[in-house]
Amino acid sequence: MYLRLVCLLIVVSSYVQAQQSQLVIQVMDGVVPLPFVSIVFKGNSTVGGATDSNGQLIISDMPYGQYQLIASMIGFQTHRQSILLNQGAHIIQIHLQEATTSLDEVVISGTMKEISKMESAVPVDVYSPQFFRANPTPSIFESMQNVNGVRPQINCNVCNTGDIHINGLEGPYTMVLIDGMPIVSGLSTVYGLTGIPQSLIERIEIVKGPASTLYGSEAVGGLINLITKQPDNVPMVSTDIFATTWGELNTDVGVKFKLSPKVHSLLGINYFYYQNPIDNNGDNFTDITLQNRVSVFNKWTINRAQQRQFSVAARYVYEDRWGGEMQWTPEDRGGDQVYGESIYTRRWEAFGTYQLPTQEIIKYQFSTNGHHQDSYYGDLSFRAQQSILFNQLTWYKTVGNHHDVLVGAAYRYTYYNDNTTATMERSITHLPGVFVQDEISINNQNKILIGSRFDYNSIHGSIITPRLNYKWNTQDKKTVVRLSVGNGYRVANVFTEDHAALTGARDVVFTEELKPEQSWNSNLNLVKKFLTPNGTYIGVDASIFYTYFNNRIVPDYDSNPNQIIYANLDGSATSKGISSNFDISWSGGLKALIGLTVMDVTLTEEGEKVRQLLTERVSGVWSIGYTFGASLLSIDYTGNLYGPMRLPLLGEGDNRPEYSPWYSIQNIQISKKFVNGLEIYGGIKNLLNFTPPANSIARAHDPFDQQVISDQNGQVIPTAENPHALTFDPSYVYAPNQGIRGFFGLRYHVY
Structure with missing residues (x-):
């Protein structure tokens, strides 16, 4: 009985091995091998890895089938390729192209027309949804807390309304646009920033400095364009x-x-x-x-x-x-x-x-x-x-x-x-x-x-x-x-x-x-x-x-x-x-x-x-x-x-x-x-548990000033x-x- 079981295991093992092949992936930048390139296969999260110092990743037991190979590395364009694995060894050589990076993203806010960020004569900061997902918030107003030089300022301890400062200039000096149109301004400056769904934002462009030449009044300190x-x-x-x-x-x-x-x-x-x-x-x-x-x-x-x-x-x-x-x-x-x-x-x-x-x-x-x-x-x-x-x-x-x-x-x-x-x-x-x-x-x-x-x-x-x-x-x-x-x-x-x-x-x-x-x-x-x-x-x-x-x-x-x-x-x-x-x-x-x-x-x-x-x-x-x-x-x-x-x-x-x-x-x-x-996803916000002192609201016990006495001059x-x-x-x-x-x-x- 044990002999039959051993024979069966050998047969099954041989069959499984027959359904697997060796895959060798070589990643290059021109003629230079690229180490630390991430390799994943769409639809199979258990197989993958990173290339070694010679730019190679060897997978010896890759099951037969058709896969979508994705090779990615910071500074290079992501490479996608369909592969079909069957009997024998497979060698795949990939040449990654250097990415344009954020220097060449398309922007429109600086010149009112689409142009690459690198070509624009006006400096424009660009932030993608991936940036804001690192610290999810329920509104655009709160999401600005991790943008350098931009600060959401709470203006009231009671109703928690606020505005957005750019380089130290208050909210009224910041024009907020949606798709290039001056939507959030005037009366909505205080309350209009909290109702914009982040899931609909393709990117956010920020221009620091006056943009009144193209956008008119309010664009004194800068503008935020929600695309x-x-x-x-x-x-x-x-x-x-x-x-x-x-x-x-x-x-x-x-x-x-x-x-x-x-x-x-x-x-x-x-x-x-x-x-x-x-x-x-x-x-x-x-x-x-x-x-x-x-x-x-x-x-x-x-x-x-x-x-x-x-x-x-x-x-x-x-x-x-x-x-x-x-x-x-x-x-x-x-x-x-x-x-x-x-x-x-x-x-x-x-x-x-x-x-x-x-x-x-x-x-x-x-x-x-x-x-x-x-x-x-x-x-x-x-x-x-x-x-x-x-x-x-x-x-x-x-x-x-x-x-x-x-x-x-x-x-x-x-x-x-x-x-x-x-x-x-x-x-x-x-x-x-x-x-x-x-x-x-x-x-x-x-x-x-x-x-x-x-x-x-x-x-x-x-x-x-x-x-x-x-x-x-x-x-x-x-x-x-x-x-x-x-x-x-x-x-x-x-x-x-x-x-x-x-x-x-x-x-x-x-x-x-x-x-x-x-x-x-x-x-x-x-x-x-x-x-x-x-x-x-x-x-x-x-x-x-x-x-x-x-x-x-x-x-x-x-x-x-x-x-x-x-x-x-x-x-x-x-x-x-x-x-x-x-x-x-x-x-x-x-x-x-x-x-x-x-x-x-x-x-x-x-x-x-x-x-x-x-x-x-x-x-x-x-x-x-x-x-x-x-x-x-x-x-x-x-x-x-x-x-x-x-x-x-x-x-x-x-x-x-x-x-x-x-x-x-x-x-x-x-x-x-x-x-x-x-x-x-999940996590903790405000890890240090910082809050302002309890006396931030003056005379919180007497909000209608019923016990305040003033002289004839007020x-x-x-x-x-x-x-x-x-x-x-x-x-x-x-x-x-x-x-x-x-x-x-x-x-x-x-x-």
């Missing part, structure tokens, strides 16, 4: 769902429809839910706001002859958020007994692009949106409506071999009305403008871009914004130097942009009619990439920047503790510094993106220079990831570090620190991908109950109040 995915280039179904131990739930679902070979549609739905009041710092106020938000996005594209495309998209957002005292209920909304900040937001948008059927490249673009806000800050009602219509026509023309000309005309209509005393009647603004730029290619190494824009604001009159850019690169295009000089402007609306004007007990005072702000900016940028003999890719992107402001609008928190005084600065304001990114990828699967920004943002008035409020001098970010070979298991460690910021105190008697401490928010994530399109009088002469104020905030928490999620794609 949405093309419906004909996405999975049939994609989902991304994650939850945290605090009770947050975020769901993203995308579905692609194909009505004909030329007509495609993408439907995206985002739902965020958080209804778990938490007060870990013991001030009887919610640490983060409770939110119920739904966003629906639909995009259609029609592919026409000669690669012309017509696209149109629409989005609707509804959000109900509140923060306040822990005992607050909806029945307390607008009352003066229990303090709460409750904001209902309804917003719709539509935008599109149409290329005219002409020999020339003529594009018509439009966007329109309506924003309605119904909110209470304690017993203060703020109801506002804003509607914006934007139209733009651009014409591209290549003249000879050296000139690439862009000419455009734009018109923007803005309607705004609210129930504050500052807005006695509705405001309607007409803003027509024309712009022109010429991109001059002197030779393969030198390029100059000259541009100018003329706008006529129906309230403030004529505004001209010129710019000049120069680019030089080496013959091998691995080193790029850019010099930029430009002008920007902004027409301000305090109540739509500055949440501090609405919350707390301070009165808002305007000492004059606010004039448009103007800025001049210069930027010197260096991009350099290296590829070491052992396959390590190193990319360096460094910039020196300087911005000078005229007519800067600055809220004065210091002159009177009971007021916020808005006026054009009688002096100047500057933002200057240096920023650098280091992108390093090792052949073994380890990669790191490390950024550092050092800056000095100051205001000078009557010969006195002070640091700008809520602006750090030093900040750093990092994203470090490692993938374990062919297992598709990866770990990501992300974080940021911020230096001290000057904080808004309530007068000389305020006993809270004038400057914030050094602090860091760090996160870790482990994710596992499967070949069937499933990915699971100055608070120190009393035994209020020895520091404070009023209720939630604007002393520099970091989120949300501490350590775990998260778990899954992504699934069907192609």
Whole structure:
């Protein structure tokens, strides 16, 4: 019996071996062997590995069958090849081509037309969805925390609204675009950034420095352009769902429809839910706001002859958020007994692009949106409506071999009305403008871009914004130097942009009619990439920047503790510094993106220079990831570090620190991908459990100032109950109040 069993095992073993073959893979860069190249086989996650020092990977027991071989290595283009294995040994030789890397990604924000990042005379930072997946967040606003030189700033401890700073300049100086259209602006600056589904983003482009020459008002400090995915280039179904131990739930679902070979549609739905009041710092106020938000996005594209495309998209957002005292209920909304900040937001948008059927490249673009806000800050009602219509026509023309000309005309209509005393009647603004730029290619190494824009604001009159850019690169295009000089402007609306004007007990005072702000900016940028003999890719992107402001609008928190005084600065304001990114990828699967920004943002008035409020001098970010070979298991460690910021105190008697401490928010994530399109991930956010001190909200126990006594001039009088002469104020905030928490999620794609 045992003899029969042994004979059977020998026969089975021989049969199995007969169904296996030896596979030898040789990977080369020209004639040089490439070590540490990752080899995987689609549909078989148990077979694979990395090439040795001779550029070889030998698999001696590869089962018969047809496979999709994938060879990848940092610094080289991914190679895909179908192979059929049968009897005998198989030798496959692969020649990898050097990748263009991020230096040659396609960008549009700098020049308003598609161009490779390396060829663009305007420096543009590009971030893919993979970058943001290392630290998943429920909104675009929060995802910016790991971008160097960009910081999401929380402006209120109660309702947790905020804006995005670029190089130390506040949110109103940052224009946010969707597919190149000015969607998020004005009233939506505070609340519009939280309802944009990340699952629909193809990439995010960031321009640091004025872009008013092409994009007009608000693009003073820079712009963030959210490029949405093309419906004909996405999975049939994609989902991304994650939850945290605090009770947050975020769901993203995308579905692609194909009505004909030329007509495609993408439907995206985002739902965020958080209804778990938490007060870990013991001030009887919610640490983060409770939110119920739904966003629906639909995009259609029609592919026409000669690669012309017509696209149109629409989005609707509804959000109900509140923060306040822990005992607050909806029945307390607008009352003066229990303090709460409750904001209902309804917003719709539509935008599109149409290329005219002409020999020339003529594009018509439009966007329109309506924003309605119904909110209470304690017993203060703020109801506002804003509607914006934007139209733009651009014409591209290549003249000879050296000139690439862009000419455009734009018109923007803005309607705004609210129930504050500052807005006695509705405001309607007409803003027509024309712009022109010429991109001059002197030779393969030198390029100059000259541009100018003329706008006529129906309230403030004529505004001209010129710019000049120069680019030089080496013959091998691995080193790029850019010099930029430009002008920007902004027409301000305090109540739509500055949440501090609405919350707390301070009165808002305007000492004059606010004039448009103007800025001049210069930027010197260096991009350099290296590829070491052992396959390590190193990319360096460094910039020196300087911005000078005229007519800067600055809220004065210091002159009177009971007021916020808005006026054009009688002096100047500057933002200057240096920023650098280091992108390093090792052949073994380890990669790191490390950024550092050092800056000095100051205001000078009557010969006195002070640091700008809520602006750090030093900040750093990092994203470090490692993938374990062919297992598709990866770990990501992300974080940021911020230096001290000057904080808004309530007068000389305020006993809270004038400057914030050094602090860091760090996160870790482990994710596992499967070949069937499933990915699971989980980790911990805010590993160090950092939160601001419990006294960040002044007089949290008396939010309606019922026990505050003031003199006949409105100055608070120190009393035994209020020895520091404070009023209720939630604007002393520099970091989120949300501490350590775990998260778990899954992504699934069907192609």
